[in-house]
Amino acid sequence: MxxxxxxxxxxxxxxxxxxxxxxxxxxxxxxxxxxxxxxxxxxxxxxxxxxxxxxxxxxxxxxxxxxxxxxxxxxxxxxxxxxxxxxxxxxxxxxxxxxxxxxxxxxxxxxxxxxxxxxxxxxxxxxxxxxxDKLNHSVPVEVLPYSRNLVLQNMQNMGAEPEIRQAVHKDGPVITDNGNLIIDADFDVIENPNNLASELSAIPGIVEHGIFTxxxxxxxxxxxxxxxxxxx
Missing domain, CATH: 3.40.50.1360 (Rossmann fold)
Known part of the structure; x- marks a missing residue:
């Protein structure tokens, strides 16, 4: 329509x-x-x-x-x-x-x-x-600041290229409305969004990821x- x-x-x-x-x-x-x-x-x-x-x-x-x-x-x-x-x-x-x-x-x-x-x-x-046709955008992940190194390492082990999101108009990282960090993880083409969503949800310290299925x-x-x- x-x-x-x-x-x-x-x-x-x-x-x-x-x-x-x-x-x-x-x-x-x-x-x-x-x-x-x-x-x-x-x-x-x-x-x-x-x-x-x-x-x-x-x-x-x-x-x-x-x-x-x-x-x-x-x-x-x-x-x-x-x-x-x-x-x-x-x-x-x-x-x-x-x-x-x-x-x-x-x-x-x-x-x-x-x-x-x-x-x-x-x-x-x-x-x-x-x-x-297929999801290939980097996946935003909200992370407890205390767990950032653990989360980064787990994502790297999964083959991603993760980066802590940096603020544009101030020094330092972006802080969410909930007081947490955002890690943007590039997984290239995501062949199975459901599987990746489950894997991310299993990592300690991740509050929520941006995959909606x-x-x-x-x-x-x-x-x-x-x-x-x-x-x-």
């Missing part, structure tokens, strides 16, 4: 985000993720709440999505208050045709995975550059021509 035409370079992202926001219904408790395409969805949800007087509350996955949601006028709640969500809208760094994904470019994948697994339906919004229900993909496709 294709969406409306746009003219700007981000028009496909906007079309996908707006379309995903159209799934939100009155009375829903939703999850809102992080990323440039998700930002359009957040803005549209806020617009619909204002114009249609929808009764909607959101659980956010990062400080970024929290600020965007507040600016958009979306009432916030928590998983403590609402442990089961109706819908989750989030982005991805890369997705394959089996709907496996790699997330964590924004260092928020731990909360994003918790929210996705707490939702009845998980919609991923991406642009077409994120779609790949069996979680996405549908993809809304923005295209360069300003339209979007959706598939599942």
């Amino acid at each position: 294709k969406g409306r035409n746009k003219k700007t370079s981000d028009s496909g992202k906007e079309s996908a985000g707006v379309a995903a926001a159209g799934l939100v219904e009155d009375g829903m408790i939703i999850g809102l993720g992080t990323g440039s395409t998700t930002a359009y969805a957040i803005s549209e949800v806020g617009k619909r709440i204002n114009e249609e007087e929808l009764d909607v509350q959101a659980v956010v996955t990062s400080y970024q999505s929290e600020m965007l949601a507040i600016d958009a006028g979306i009432p916030l709640t928590s998983l403590s208050e609402h442990p089961e969500l109706d819908l989750d809208i989030d982005g991805a760094d890369q997705v394959d045709f089996e709907l496996n994904a790699i997330k964590g470019g924004g260092a928020a994948h731990t909360k994003e995975k918790v929210v996705a697994c707490s939702s009845k339906q998980f919609i991923a919004v991406i642009d077409e550059s994120k779609l790949s 069996g979680m996405i229900d549908e993809i809304y993909m923005g295209k360069k021509d300003g339209t979007f496709d959706k598939f599942k």
Whole structure:
């Protein structure tokens, strides 16, 4: 299914985000993720709440999505208050045709995975550059600082090239919202995402990895021509 035409370079992202926001219904408790395409969805949800007087509350996955949601006028709640969500809208760094994904470019994948697994339906919004025949993006891994050397060694033994992610606008490593480090591990082409996910989960000190398998229900993909496709 294709969406409306746009003219700007981000028009496909906007079309996908707006379309995903159209799934939100009155009375829903939703999850809102992080990323440039998700930002359009957040803005549209806020617009619909204002114009249609929808009764909607959101659980956010990062400080970024929290600020965007507040600016958009979306009432916030928590998983403590609402442990089961109706819908989750989030982005991805890369997705394959089996709907496996790699997330964590924004260092928020731990909360994003918790929210996705707490939702009845998980919609991923991406642009077409994120779609790949096979996953080959580096895998973000959130790690307890105390365990970083152990985790690095285990990843190297698995054939990866791991690096602690460094901050851009300050000296030192990126620190997550949970107070942990991010290691980006390059495994080249990931032939079996499920197996790699299990291997990473077994390493002591890893809080969560960015491989998402069996979680996405549908993809809304923005295209360069300003339209979007959706598939599942």
